[in-house]
Each structure stands twice: as structure tokens, then as C-alpha cells.
Amino acid sequence: MQLLEERIRKDGIVKPGNILKVDSFLNHQMDIPFINELGKEFKRRFADAPITKILTIEASGIGIACLVAQHFNVPVVFAKKAQSLNLDGEMYCTKVQSFTHKRVYDVILSKKFLSAEDHVLIIDDFLANGCALQGLMEIVKESGAVLEGAGIVVEKGFQNGGDSLREQGIRVESLAIVDSMTDDSVSFRKDEWDNK
């Protein structure tokens, strides 16, 4: 998506360890009209999917998911990291390895909010090795819902998460796929959607 690639080139910051910071507009400070444009684009790409619910994971996915959900007119459910005293009853539960925080955490979702009748679109800000996405997919599978696909804002194409999921037949739509990064430049994979 050209708008996003231009914004990453303008405001993204590359840090050692293949970290791409987009915290001035996406996941610390949030540019709301801009993220609404991303929502429109996800809707364009998943226009044919009968989505009933958007699933994401705390924390940085939630705001994006809420803005995206407006374009699908469906509720958001967000999976929570670690046990909370306020969460009781029946839970879907899985474990996720965090690339960013270098630890394993529990991910939980109340069974009340996802069932076999649902058609789920997973939304998240980043996809690198795909661990968070795999965790959310396990929850969807356990619920019996249909996974329609995953909508990702920024995919790190040089890590194997996205391509590995596509090889498994999962529909992964990333609005920008970073193929390589250096201190002063970011290269994107050609976007087949830009000519549609």
C-alpha cells in the first residue's frame, strides 16, 4: 500500500536488531485518520469474506483493530496476555513466544466471544516470525470458528512468519512487506494490490 510505504519511509526509524520503529504514527502515538485509511484498505482486500468478528491481541493491536472494525461493521475481541483476576469462566488459552520481549506468555480469550458461528479476521500491527499470529490461530481453531485470514500492517518479509503461514494456506494480507532494512533505507516487496 503506497500510502503506508511512504509513511514508513518518512517516519519509520530503523534500529539495530532489525527493529523498525513506527511509533510516531502506529503503535505508541496513533494517527487516527491515517489508520482509518488502513482500515479501508483491509476492507477492500477482504471485501469477499463474510467476516463477523475481528480478533487481535493486546496491546498495540487493539486500537488498530477498533478503527479497522468500523469498515467491517463487526465487533472486536482482543486476546489478553497473562491471567487477569477479572477474567473468569471458560477461556481459550495458548502460549506465545514474544520476539520483542524475549519471553513466553499466556494468551487468553473468553469462550463467550468466539464460537463456531464466527468468521474471523485477525488484525495486528506487525508480523515477523508469526508467533503471536500462530497463537491467535490456535484460539480460532479451538473455537471452531472459520479463519478468513489475517490483516497485518507491517510484515517483516525477511523473517519467515508471513510466507510460512501462506504456505500453510492461510490468507495473509500485509499492507507493507519490508524485504530489507538498512540504517537509512527500507525496501518493500512489490505490492500486487497497488495495480488493482
Add this chain to the structure above:
Amino acid sequence: MQLLEERIRKDGIVKPGNILKVDSFLNHQMDIPFINELGKEFKRRFADAPITKILTIEASGIGIACLVAQHFNVPVVFAKKAQSLNLDGEMYCTKVQSFTHKRVYDVILSKKFLSAEDHVLIIDDFLANGCALQGLMEIVKESGAVLEGAGIVVEKGFQNGGDSLREQGIRVESLAIVDSMTDDSVSFRKDEWDNK
């Protein structure tokens, strides 16, 4: 706010320990059009305030803040709990005691995203003893920004957080103030805005 009080009466669940669960529409599953109505109401109440930025804290505040921000046409910044490897540079930092999780955690916000030029509206889902809000207020104070007030979805009026902040001169607008709860009923404080 009548719409919210009715929804809490219909879908809220009272649990032992003065816990009010509103996770079917507000902070686990999220009813997006409904939360947009809350956003409109916050805008009505803070229409006279020259707000430049909405501040919240992860995780459950983020989605609400993003939807509310659309009605103010300003960016959201969200404070993060605990140190993240992706957060570097200069940070505002404070400590917050969590009522829900019964522990103390660090709350951080990049200095890039809040400065003395800003007029800040804090948005959060719950206000009980006010610890999270106090932490966010400390960050606003450290930044030199003007705190215009706090917009809260549900205040537990039987705990002292909201009234204590109002006594300090902070403008706290809560869309529903719960005065008492029993297993099968929730009583709300009279809402002076409903006749405006």
C-alpha cells in the same frame, strides 16, 4: 449517560469483590458503534477544551481512546506498562499500583509524543481508586502539557478515586458513576448531563 447505564444494567455482570464486568461490550469484546456513541458524548462534554492529544494507558484504554479521538480529530498516545525493548530514548516514567492485578508496574511514555504545547484529555475505561489516572497525570505534569481533564467510561463512585481528583480541581467526566452494586442490581449516581 442513559445509553451506557442501560447497557450496563443489561449486559454488565457483578462479581464478588466489587468487580463489574463489562467485557461483552467494552473491554474484551468491543461494540464499536456503541463506543463511538461514548466518543460523541465525551466530545459534547469537553467541547470547550482545546484538546490536542488523547492520552490513555494500555491495554483496555487504547481501543476506546482511538474511537473517542475521532470525535476530537487528534492523535492518541498510549502509555505502556513495563519496559519494552522497542522503547528507547527519552521516556516519561512513573509507577502505578494496579487494583486489578494487585501489583506495582512501571508506566512509560516517549517524550517525543507529549510536550508543553499539548492540551491533554485522558481517556480510560474504568476509574476506581484512581491509581492509573494519577500515574498518567504525573506524566502530563512532567511533560509540561496542560491537563484539560479525564474522560472515564465507568467510575466506581463508592471508591474514592474520582471524588478525590475532583477535590484536587481535576475535571473528571465519567459517563456512568456506579454508586453501589449488588448481585442483581447496579445503582448509578444522578447524571447532571442528562438534562443538558
